[in-house]
Amino acid sequence: MAAAQTIPDAHEKLIPTLWVQTSVEWRGSALQAYRAARVSLDQALKDKKWTAALEQTGSYGKLPPAIILDIDETVLDNSPGQARQVVGKTGFVVRDWDAWVAEAAAGEIPGAAEFCKYAASKKVTVFYVSNREAKSEADTRRNLQKFGFPLSDGVDTVLLRGEKPEWAASEKSPRRKAVAEKYRVLLLVGDDFGDFLTGIRTTVEKRAEMAAAHAERWGREWIVLPNPGYGSWESALQEPERPATALEQLWKRESWLRTK
Numbered sequence: 001m002a003a004a005q006t007i008p009d010a011h012e013k014l015i016p017t018l019w020v021q022t023s024v025e026w027r028g029s030a031l032q033a034y035r036a037a038r039v040s041l042d043q044a045l046k047d048k049k050w051t052a053a054l055e056q057t058g059s060y061g062k063l064p065p066a067i068i069l070d071i072d073e074t075v076l077d078n079s080p081g082q083a084r085q086v087v088g089k090t091g092f093v094v095r096d097w098d099a100w101v102a103e104a105a106a107g108e109i110p111g112a113a114e115f116c117k118y119a120a121s122k123k124v125t126v127f128y129v130s131n132r133e134a135k136s137e138a139d140t141r142r143n144l145q146k147f148g149f150p151l152s153d154g155v156d157t158v159l160l161r162g163e164k165p166e167w168a169a170s171e172k173s174p175r176r177k178a179v180a181e182k183y184r185v186l187l188l189v190g191d192d193f194g195d196f197l198t199g200i201r202t203t204v205e206k207r208a209e210m211a212a213a214h215a216e217r218w219g220r221e222w223i224v225l226p227n228p229g230y231g232s233w234e235s236a237l238q239e240p241e242r243p244a245t246a247l248e249q250l251w252k253r254e255s256w257l258r259t260k
């Protein structure tokens with residue numbers, strides 16, 4: 001019998017980054033998500049009881065329509081920034097991320113700009129709620145403009161972390177609430193559980209329960225994009241306390257693997 005092949009060490013981001021950058025499957029998943037979004041948008045416009053935001057309260061039927069999208073890995077593709085981690089054998093470093101954002105060089109998630117333009121053509125205000133920092137707003141707008149994403153000039157539709165004191169946290173619920181006070185929120189579009197629900201920084205088990213409680217929303221009011229590279233799903237593996245070193249984090253991840 002031949003000896004088992006030894007697998008070479010590789011950066012953990014290699015496969016997810018290549019999937020995003022080269023596979024037709026990733027591209028198809030994104031197009032599929034935005035196609036579902038378009039179908040839902042048309043339904044939601046007709047149904048005045050429809051809302052996607054749990055923060056939406058009171059009588060909202062007569063409010064003007066809006067949609068809320070996340071930015072990173074939802075409308076903009078940062079895989080080149082991730083590829084730099086693989087090539088440079090580094091992890092996520094805030095300084096490197098800031099430099100990447102300042103380049104305004106992120107790509108477009110397939111189908112995103114066309115969908116947002118379609119929504120705008122239906123008089124739906126397009127909001128972008130992102131955990132990019134407020135200082136990055138000009139660069140972020142510049143990046144969005146490259147692909148023709150609708151940006152309203154009358155009202156600030158790019159709502160970033162720290163833009164207001166009450167928006168200091170990565171928790172997006174206060175920003176969804178601010179939109180829901182003036183608009184009927186037709187859709188939430190994102191790549192992370194936090195783009196839809198509050199209190200998601202918890203255990204894997206609790207997150208699964210929360211998602212199950214809202215199972216009927218996926219593909220309707222809530223449109224999720226695939227992001228295999230990072231997210232609160234990965235942080236959840238490290239709960240209740242994230243290990244200090246990269247190696248310990250790796251062991252913690254591996255401890256989740258099911259082998260039967």
Ligand SMILES: [Mg+2]
Nearest residue numbers: 070072073191
């Ligand atoms: Mg995102």
